[in-house]
Amino acid sequence: MGMQTHINEDRNMSEYLYNPDILQKLDFSKSPAVFKPKISAANPGAEWMVVRPLQRADFDKGFLQLLSQLTSTGSITRKQFDERFTQIKMSGGHYVTVIEDTRSSKIIGAATLTVEQKFIHNCSLRGRLEDVVVNDTYRGQQLGKLIVVTVSLLAQELGCYKMSLDCKDKLIKFYETLGYKLEPGNSNAMNMRFEDPS
């Protein structure tokens, strides 16, 4: 019984949010982004680095601490994390993708692709880039570019007709090098906030 429980826990912790195989076959030559040296999701440039879907184990690998470099996360318990993981997996359409430093077992980069199901454009799909963050101490290793291009190519692979993002002024140039464009007269992101997030 103890053994069985142990095995189940292991399987549970290594459970992926989505099938990791799709990341291995993304063709980085399709992206206008320039990588020097050349890297990809399958070959991220160092043996100790892996690009993969979020796993349940990432609660213990600093995923939430990394997100807190982006914005407030509040104090999320393991139970809350597990429940949200399950909800996201069941509904589909949320591709939370991470970079792990396997030497330290720490998540050092993350980005999410969300996919909206449309009726327009022949019942098409639209991707959105969300919650992009890379650990500051890993600057200069093209990780921001790597994680954004990974989920952008993933959107294309899944059949999205376009991918959209909202960003701060200072990030426009970065995203332009990856193929994103401000469309004249049609590039305004507006928000209504309902309450102070915790």
Place this chain on the structure above:
Amino acid sequence: MGMQTHINEDRNMSEYLYNPDILQKLDFSKSPAVFKPKISAANPGAEWMVVRPLQRADFDKGFLQLLSQLTSTGSITRKQFDERFTQIKMSGGHYVTVIEDTRSSKIIGAATLTVEQKFIHNCSLRGRLEDVVVNDTYRGQQLGKLIVVTVSLLAQELGCYKMSLDCKDKLIKFYETLGYKLEPGNSNAMNMRFEDPS
């Protein structure tokens, strides 16, 4: 057998994408939008008007023709429409909402709320306003305002911490009257297009 089939078809056609009850209790006094005269999702200002979730029957009520006033829809068959309806309903998070003119059984307005499940902000939810369109011939009846405020209040009711939209320059003022804001230095919407949509 013939009777049974008929009943099943009827039930199927009136199937809602989501529970319509939630629209009836939206509190329009929470919105900064000014309606003259006062209307709401529950009382849209005319007896022949109803605000409700998308139904399967809306394939025959001009829903796709209305969307084609917004952008290209391609030629969507009933089978494609039904499949997308089922997919959206199963995944959840897509609140396609319409206004019907019950005199002519035509859809005259539509807007979609999509809800992203986040880890940030204590596993919060974020709403997005998508695919807003109102039939031109119904101008002056506050229908644009009505449908946008309806899905915005719905986002709040569902627990979203904020609601976002992308829009053209000429629509900024309209959305400002409804409570949406351009946030200084952080209001850029960028896109990458993968192929020409049909």
